């Protein structure tokens with residue numbers, strides 16, 4: 001199929017429909033009913049089921065640029081962007097043709113190819129703390145492997161994470177985690193042995209004193225602190241000034257490793273990731289999402305002597321059948337150079353600013369309490385009446401109001417992440433016109449859900 005490069009951006013969005021239930025979303029409803037009889041909950045990842053927001057989950061037919069179309073032909077401006085993976089938007093023509101060309105040369109070799117070397121070098125060049133890297137296929141796998149390497153290298157068992165932080169679904173991380181667990185109100189997951197969960201310590205995000213206290217109690221026993229340098233899985237919560245520096249200081253003093261989980265922030269906030277912006281050098285970095293250009297790629301990397309404890313150089317075992325597969329490497333290699341273009345991140349940031357300011361004004365004008373937290377092209381509108389600095393603050397947000405807002409936005413053709421505890425992702429494919437439509441839909445939605453006196 002030929003790919004037209006002409007964007008159809010000026011086409012008007014379909015107006016909110018008031019059609020009968022049978023007509024509106026008929027195919028989606030039928031397909032989702034079928035999905036529920038074969039896929040657990042009708043989905044392959046929990047947040048897709050819309051449990052926190054209600055209404056019928058989307059069943060997607062196709063996507064392009066900033067837009068998604070469901071199987072009923074309804075068009076949406078997409079702020080999920082495959083949970084942040086698609087910084088260039090959907091079906092970017094260059095990424096699509098790179099993947100198609102590669103497919104003809106083989107989809108997986110099970111041996112090293114030059115593509116893995118190229119992508120590894122490119123990432124190490126952007127993020128200098130990464131001296132050695134290992135590619136894997138999901139962020140979960142990368143974060144799990146990073147703490148295994150940290151435990152193997154230090155000979156210590158404890159890890160410290162932050163409440164509301166999400167590092168994938170490996171056993172050690174499913175304690176007070178963000179993302180889907182926050183959405184569904186799960187604080188500890190059955191299936192994780194208590195003996196293992198006890199080795200996961202939790203501190204409130206942005207709370208240096210709590211971290212100091214935990215290190216005092218477990219001196220010399222903590223293998224690593226793992227942190228999202230800008231938290232984005234409890235909704236967006238930026239680090240307080242000095243927070244990341246303090247983590248660096250405390251871990252270095254104790255001989256623990258500092259792991260930045262940059263699965264979202266890597267190549268999202270800046271080409272060098274959050275660590276470039278905040279000038280803090282972690283021992284290990286976890287990457288995912290953007291580096292795969294929409295295909296399943298993740299990676300972990302960092303200081304050479306730590307990474308050399310991994311097989312085949314060292315005894316810490318980690319492997320993967322499809323790791324570094326050439327299709328995914330091509331998608332990443334086509335995506336990353338585009339992000340290096342001058343002012344790429346400025347343009348993204350400007351759109352994000354336009355959206356966050358538009359949303360703040362709409363909140364003010366409608367008198368609905370809310371806070372917009374934004375960093376770069378990450379943004380969350382919390383329906384809360386005070387600033388949100390940690391998970392406890394995020395959880396004070398009015399999730400029922402968020403759900404109502406989400407549904408009104410969806411009806412107006414705007415697809416937000418279906419949870420109060422997720423970030424909106426803005427891509428290079430979003431236009432100012434998309435943003436303006438979104439702000440005006442938000443204003444209408446807020447007016448619609450405002451308490452009527």
Ligand SMILES: *Cc1c(COP(=O)(O)O)cnc(C)c1O
Nearest residue numbers: 138139140166167168261263264
């Ligand atoms: C998405 C995410 C992960 C997990 O990545 P998957 O590819 O979904 O397994 C880990 N850490 C952070 C910060 C994430 O946002």
